[in-house]
Amino acid sequence: MEKLIVEIKKEITEAFVKAGYDEKFGMVSVSNRPDLCQYQCNGAMAAAKQYKKAPIMIANEVVALLENSETFEKIEAIAPGFINITLKGEFIANYVSDMAMSPKYGVEEAKNPKTIIIDYGGPNIAKPLHVGHLRSAIIGESIKRFGKYMGHKVIGDAHLGDWGLQMGLIITECKKRNPDWVYFDDNYEGEYPKEAPFTMSELEEIYPYANAYSKEHPEYREEAQNATFLLQNGKRGYYALWEHILNVSVNDLKKNYTKLNVEFDLWKKESDAQPYIKDMVQGMKDGGYAYISEGALVVDVKEDTDKKEIPPCMILKSDGATLYNTTDLATIVERMKLFKPDAITYVVDKRQELYFEQVFRCAKKTKLVGDDTKLTFLGFGTMNGKDGKPFKTREGGVMRLETLIKNITDAVYDKVSDRDISEDEAREIARKVGVAALKYGDLSNQASKDYIFDIERFSSFEGNTGPYILYTIVRIKSILAKYTEKNGAPDADAKMLAPVKKSETDLMLALAKFNDMMENAFEENAPHKVCQYIYELSNAFAGFYHENKIIAEEDKARQSSWISLITLTKNVLETCVDLLGMEAPERM
């Protein structure tokens, strides 16, 4: 469906052209003075200079051409040159009725669907998820859902960290503790056991211990480095052990991501990119891009327009070893080969911006990707505690994601546990509402900014919070159930009547903005715009609800129109909530 604002714009533009002005002045925006009008056009003021004419005269000419329009209830020129627009109720109602019939509530799917890879998550295996992984997961998941909704082919990749010294450390520690394991018998040639010799919680203890120990004991560290080397060169026993670590970790990660409604289409990992490194490096050398500087192999990525020195992108360390850059670039090679994406978006901590700028430039310069592939860095800010400093546990440590989720779920559970519902249902409600509280608290801020995590505020059922949005949905469901109980299922095709009261008009206008908002939120990778929208929509509903008694309404046609209206409201809210990666319970 054409966006409402575009339909208005068309008509205004036509009038501008008819009156002899350039079409670019037919600009229309949502009114910033809702007490005066619904939409406005400021084009007359912009045109005044070019045509050397008072803006109000231009506005008057344009308005004169539109006075008998089918669309406008009222259109008037106001000093110094504003054109204020109020739409006919019938026009609005028709638009919203069409919207209800449209498969995506007025949103048009992309005509040329793109393949977009979203790189988010990025957890290390053998280490539990902590709060540092939260934003990437939440924001990335939402962005991914936006893209899919807009009709693109979007691939979410967890991009696991599975290939560094951490693996060597774990192997070394296992060997120290269990030298008799078959994985360490160099003469063993049979099959290795299918069952992992450790559990996730054991792994979680092994890694930090080995890491700390290696810092004190150089010979241990050396052994771990050697183990890493052997693993990367395919030593059978180590490789088998690594597979166990991977499997145990991935199972645990999936469990935790599922709790957050985060799902990846792909579980690729750094090790998958390794086979591409050799050819890539050779290509960079052959192409004349890479050269030795201070012993390391680098590619210059400076540009004339840079205001500061941008260090070259390092491909190989001076000892010849690969590093993060190498893997990230090789991952790009792999992705281009497997998926030929039109865009790759990285949802990463904003502190890595310079680093990714180097990687992107290097990838473009060395032709790993063409100019038609868009590489985007979507950096997010830090989650801070109430003191404004990075969020920590009371003891000052890093909080595990599981603990964080549990805390907020418990906070919600305390509020619903006294309801007349079963323990199981209360738990389930607490889970859904808790996740919504957590996510909405995060997503309602601009991703690039730091924000303050406040469990009290986020889990409140009042104000601009996730629970409030869910509550609105639940309430509408309750009204619809009550209506159905009395009157049977509502007529799905019922057209909406022109609104009578302002609160009804406001609700319709809020609904009509959905497609415009959604397109914008997708293009700008801005989940907070969806949050803002559903909050406004919920408030518009609250106003409408307060003024009209839907169940008690005696005019059946009116009542039926209202049922259609609130059904659409519910559907749009549920769609948005889903796009944010949240879900509404049946009751709460």
Place this chain on the structure above:
RNA sequence: ACACCUGUAGCUCAGUGGAUAGAGCAAUGGCCUCCGGAGCCAUGUGCGGCGGUUCGAUUCCGCUCAGGUGUACCA
């Protein structure tokens, strides 16, 4: 040292080259036998500072102050 980001109400955050800069929380006062009160209405305070561009700047530009972050062999 250089670069980037941020600075909007007591607090947490939106927003905009145009008419009176908005929400929530907190505070104060009020309303309603409410289809779920987890409601509705009202009141008060603000664009860090100084210049510039513009008919018009909180928005764009420059300087300045404050906070944060980053500057090749970590990821």
